[in-house]
Amino acid sequence: GAVVSQHPSWVICKSGTSVKIECRSLDFQATTMFWYRQFPKQSLMLMATSNEGSKATYEQGVEKDKFLINHASLTLSTLTVTSAHPEDSSFYICSARGSSRQETQYFGPGTRLLVL
Amino acid sequence: SQKIEQNSEALNIQEGKTATLTCNYTNYSPAYLQWYRQDPGRGPVFLLLIRENEKEKRKERLKVTFDTTLKQSLFHITASQPADSATYLCALDKTGANNLFFGTGTRLTVIP
Numbered sequence: 001g002a003v004v005s006q007h008p009s010w011v012i013c014k015s016g017t018s019v020k021i022e023c024r025s026l027d028f029q030a031t032t033m034f035w036y037r038q039f040p041k042q043s044l045m046l047m048a049t050s051n052e053g054s055k056a057t058y059e060q061g062v063e064k065d066k067f068l069i070n071h072a073s074l075t076l077s078t079l080t081v082t083s084a085h086p087e088d089s090s091f092y093i094c095s096a097r098g099s100s101r102q103e104t105q106y107f108g109p110g111t112r113l114l115v116l
Numbered sequence: 117s118q119k120i121e122q123n124s125e126a127l128n129i130q131e132g133k134t135a136t137l138t139c140n141y142t143n144y145s146p147a148y149l150q151w152y153r154q155d156p157g158r159g160p161v162f163l164l165l166i167r168e169n170e171k172e173k174r175k176e177r178l179k180v181t182f183d184t185t186l187k188q189s190l191f192h193i194t195a196s197q198p199a200d201s202a203t204y205l206c207a208l209d210k211t212g213a214n215n216l217f218f219g220t221g222t223r224l225t226v227i228p
Contacts, residue, residue: 032214
């Protein structure tokens with residue numbers, strides 16, 4: 001149980017285009033989803049937290065207009081990187097958690113984004 | 117300031133030995149602490165959760181201890197195998213925050 005999927009697993013795009021990444025909880029209802037990015041050999045950096053049906057809460061320094069997050073259902077959240085630039089190239093990982101705050105976060109397999 | 121430090125960036129160990137990884141934190145009072153495994157190019161995978169009122173937790177070859185006085189958790193892998201080679205992350209919660217806070221990770225290499 002507690003499987004989280006991400007799609008796509010990797011994407012290459014030209015600078016200036018927008019990229020959408022989907023995160024799905026496959027066998028549980030995710031009241032809260034988290035989006036992280038990770039640079040090589042570094043730990044996870046939380047970008048934003050989203051609760052189903054609410055606006056996402058962004059961490060300091062993360063541009064909400066650049067990284068659009070939608071959590072429209074209990075099983076799906078999307079991250080859209082708008083007008084992507086090479087510096088946005090990174091490994092993006094989502095995680096999902098059920099209704100209890102003490103539950104574990106279950107992570108997706110990640111999406112590797114390369115912006116040319 | 118708040119910190120979560122994992123003892124070393126990298127740890128090499130001979131197959132069959134016990135690997136011990138350390139997670140120290142400052143200025144946190146977590147209700148629970150978790151350990152995750154992350155393989156290159158993959159998302160973290162949950163391993164164990166230990167609560168503040170628990171001293172020790174085991175799962176197969178894994179053992180976690182939690183000392184809230186020392187503000188430290190130890191993660192042990194007994195009879196280590198090359199397949200245990202990965203980066204291990206500790207994570208803890210914070211009162212009032214919705215998310216987990218992660219350490220920088222320890223990259224474990226088990227040498228055959």
